[in-house]
Amino acid sequence: MTGSLVVVGTGPGKAELMTPATSAALARATDLVGYGPYLDRIPATAGQCRHASDNRVELDRARHALSLAASGKQVAVVSGGDPGVFAMAAAVFEAVEAGDPAWRMLDIKVEPGVTAMLAAAAEVGAPLGGDFCAISLSDNLKAWTTIERRLSAAAEADFVIALYNPASKARPRQLGEALALLRAKKKPETPVLFIRAAGTSEAKVVSTTLGAADASTADMRTLVIIGASTTRQVGRWIYTPRGERGIS
């Protein structure tokens, strides 16, 4: 039998935010490959083999999944969120590029999902209502100077900024440095949102300002959103209007 590989995202956490297309792809798979806690979200299917791994070995995991597909298995690689946004899809294609030339002939698909920033935004209103950017603060695979350059450009062009991977035990300092950089370029009253475990029953929001934001509020499960100049509060919601004042 010819193997296949599909890269899926389980969404932000609760089952109701995983798409039916992803559920169907998972049910069809003979083998699931992914970080243990993501696999734990998926209902058991009889006869299906689960290959759980640590969360910091993406390329090894991708190679393992590609080998299984090449041997004839129907493989699903499981990410959280959307698999194409700071998740497993890019790692799979990196492994294809560097690996066995036969892997380029495999049946590989990506199923889109709800990425963390969309669930985080929905928890508080519509902060991503204008032009925005998404930046991972992890400097494991890129230079910190690259991240600084992108934060500066985002501030100067007045994008709403969504920060993925703002902090971890191994990277406690990055978010503080990012906020310091942004304070030099944006107004202190700019809304800042720390949204932890968005799209789960444990969701928790801290709504503050750039002037008052405390980087230690964030952990591995937090998504940070920094407003544009137009981002504002109405009632208990934070949103970014679709346009600029005076244009309609």
Next chain:
Amino acid sequence: MTGSLVVVGTGPGKAELMTPATSAALARATDLVGYGPYLDRIPATAGQCRHASDNRVELDRARHALSLAASGKQVAVVSGGDPGVFAMAAAVFEAVEAGDPAWRMLDIKVEPGVTAMLAAAAEVGAPLGGDFCAISLSDNLKAWTTIERRLSAAAEADFVIALYNPASKARPRQLGEALALLRAKKKPETPVLFIRAAGTSEAKVVSTTLGAADASTADMRTLVIIGASTTRQVGRWIYTPRGERGIS
């Protein structure tokens, strides 16, 4: 009975990409408010009232939905994609801010969904695998100079760029101007993807380069992705590696 309002997104098009949470919210609603073609995607529920409208009257539609909720209805405002990304959620909060103060006390929720750029990216591989930005090319509500400033910043900071609303009959010139601006700042071999009707059975991809890209390839249903300097092809896929060469 106390009214409520939920803003939902049907995802990119096919039913399998609408989340179960959104399906449930739609089934609970007494009234659906939205652009006709989006309402047409939703299975009928007995006794439910549908208020279809044109696609260019977002604020009127939002006010109508809020009035219905204030009168005790369970209202769902229906967008395509994710409601918080270039869609109805921001319009609802604009209407709340400018409208009846009592609207601030309403039970308003936003349900996240799969936004167009995620479905578009999945069609071709993982082009959003690095830091990226999303820019709407519509200058109906913001100045063209604002859009130019954001395109320039995105090029200088080497973001992958997702362009929403690249073209319409009323706005035929914007994408050509945007591509000309980017050509002055990025290499001609930069991958450019025109992805039409992503996440539907009619999806169609044109994969080209910045040097060769023809703006007339895009229409209202097209999402355009412009690569970062690292975005590359492997086999029949386009992806952006998670990091930079030489850092691992």
